[in-house]
Each structure stands twice: as C-alpha cells, then as structure tokens.
Amino acid sequence: MKNLANSITLKGTHIEITIDISTFNTAEPAFPFPIILIVNRQILAGTCWSREGGKLAGQPGDPYGLLQELLNVLKSVLQKQAEYRTTLFIYFSDYLFKCEDESSLLIYYNNELLSYTDCPEFKGKHKGVVELPLKEFVEDVLKISREYLEKYAPLIAKIQLEHGETPEKCDYLWELYREVKELYEKSSDQIIRACRNGKC
Amino acid sequence: MVNGEVKQLPRVFNSEEELVEFLKEVVNKALKDPDYASKFNGNDKVILTVDLKKLGIRKDGIDVVEFVFLKEKGGNSYYLKTAYPKAGSAVAKYVSTIGRWVS
Numbered sequence: 001m002k003n004l005a006n007s008i009t010l011k012g013t014h015i016e017i018t019i020d021i022s023t024f025n026t027a028e029p030a031f032p033f034p035i036i037l038i039v040n041r042q043i044l045a046g047t048c049w050s051r052e053g054g055k056l057a058g059q060p061g062d063p064y065g066l067l068q069e070l071l072n073v074l075k076s077v078l079q080k081q082a083e084y085r086t087t088l089f090i091y092f093s094d095y096l097f098k099c100e101d102e103s104s105l106l107i108y109y110n111n112e113l114l115s116y117t118d119c120p121e122f123k124g125k126h127k128g129v130v131e132l133p134l135k136e137f138v139e140d141v142l143k144i145s146r147e148y149l150e151k152y153a154p155l156i157a158k159i160q161l162e163h164g165e166t167p168e169k170c171d172y173l174w175e176l177y178r179e180v181k182e183l184y185e186k187s188s189d190q191i192i193r194a195c196r197n198g199k200c
Numbered sequence: 201m202v203n204g205e206v207k208q209l210p211r212v213f214n215s216e217e218e219l220v221e222f223l224k225e226v227v228n229k230a231l232k233d234p235d236y237a238s239k240f241n242g243n244d245k246v247i248l249t250v251d252l253k254k255l256g257i258r259k260d261g262i263d264v265v266e267f268v269f270l271k272e273k274g275g276n277s278y279y280l281k282t283a284y285p286k287a288g289s290a291v292a293k294y295v296s297t298i299g300r301w302v303s
Contacts, residue, residue: 023297025296025297027296028282028296029281029282030268030281030282034297049298049300051298052297052298057297060296060297062245064244064245065245065247068243068244068245072243085249086247087247087249087266089245089247092286092293094249113295113302116293116295116302116303166273168244168245169244169273172242172243172244172271173244176243
C-alpha cells in the first residue's frame, strides 16, 4: 500500500478504511478524499497507477457518505430487508449487500476504476464477492463509525473549512449510529432469548 | 485538450439548455419512482444512481446518470450538489488525480 504519512485508518476485524487527507480533490466536488476500502483482503475501493508509484492508492470518495451508507446497510440488514445497493459514496463504484442467511453477509462489488489499472498485480481484481459473518460485520461498522465520529470528523471538518467547503454537521450521523446500535442490541437480545428457549 | 492529452469527446447534447432539460427530466421521473424516492429518507447525503432504461428514458450514449444531493442546513429540503453520467457508450471517464482519461 502507498505510504500515507497523512492518512486516517479505521480498522475492524474484517474492514479496513484508509482516508488520504494529504490531498483535497476539488475536481470531483462530491468526492474530495481518496479512500481505500479493504474487506478480507479484497479491494472494494482503491486503485493503482504505475506513474503514481505502482502502489495501492485511494479513489475519490466521501468519508461521511461512506459511513452513512455503511450504517444504512446495517439498518437494512437488521430490519431484514433483502438487499441494499449503494455506491458507498465512492466515485465509479457499485456495491450490493445481501444476507445469505441469518449469519452471513455477501458483498458484491464492482470497483470500476481499478479495472483500468496498469499495475499487473491488481489486474482483474476490481470485481468480486466477499462473504463475511454478519455479526462481525455489524460490530466492525459500529466500531468504525464511532471512532470516526469521535476522533476524525473534526479533522475532516477542519480540512473542508480550509478549502472553503461547509463541513457536515455530524448530528445526523450520530443519530443514525445510535438508532442502528439500538436495533442491533434488540436483535441480539432476541437471539439470546431464542437460545434460552432452545430455539437455536 | 486536458493536461497535455488530446481527447475527442463524444457529443451527446447540442447545448447547455438541452443538458439541463435532460437532467430535469431524469430527476423528475426518478422522484416518481418509489425505488429512487425512498432514498430521501432523512439522510444528510443522497446518491441516486439512475438507470435510464428503468425510467423509460432514451439517450444515445448514456445508460446511467448519478446525482448527489445534500440536505439543506437546518432544513428538510435537498439541493443538487453534482450530477454526472456513469455508464454508456459515450461516457468518457477522466481521473483527475493522475490527469488521464481511462475510458
């Protein structure tokens, strides 16, 4: 991976997000920060160009939008909706989150930008599917969201201000986080109760 | 000519007005489709990835258009931040970070 001296890393058991804060890209107004998203060693967002050093680098994205959408995925999963399609606020990308059963989640991804890579080791790696334990995914997203809101949102806001952009107010994201956390706690209670009744 | 690279861009719209009319038509139709309208569920940021075929709109060279909406500060209405074509035979993609056309 590109050596990012100036980057934010959010890491869970399966998910790893790297936000490059050394550049603020104004060419794509809605996607100012280069972002790498790795889930179980598969590259869901990120790209590589030989003229940029031939290392994995971020692709235009929006950290706030990314976390908002990951929380929306949890909400949809915990409310037993069949699937959730989103771009995760990553420019050029598409993702489909689908529950296989009660315990596992599939993520179908198409990271189009990586399909144009000229780095041989990443050729053909832009598309695929990741399967992961649902519970661990939910816990990863909750952990990462909280960490972002508490530690990094002020830093991102500072950079946005420096570039004349209005920073997001995080009240809504906090609200969404609390709502999803509560949904999760309720659903785990149900699982525990079902187990006590011998139904698992 | 962009960053020393010459690229002949496909021409889909004849004028700025035509482009604005097209975007308006897509947004208005998308908002009548529950799949797209339901995305405005209070979220601070909304991305609509609109499949033109699904809405019965035909535009040679463009299949998918994406819109980014942001919620008005202190209000409940949304405004359009940006819109761009995402897929189609006439869609050219430029990566600003490396200054290169990729498709």
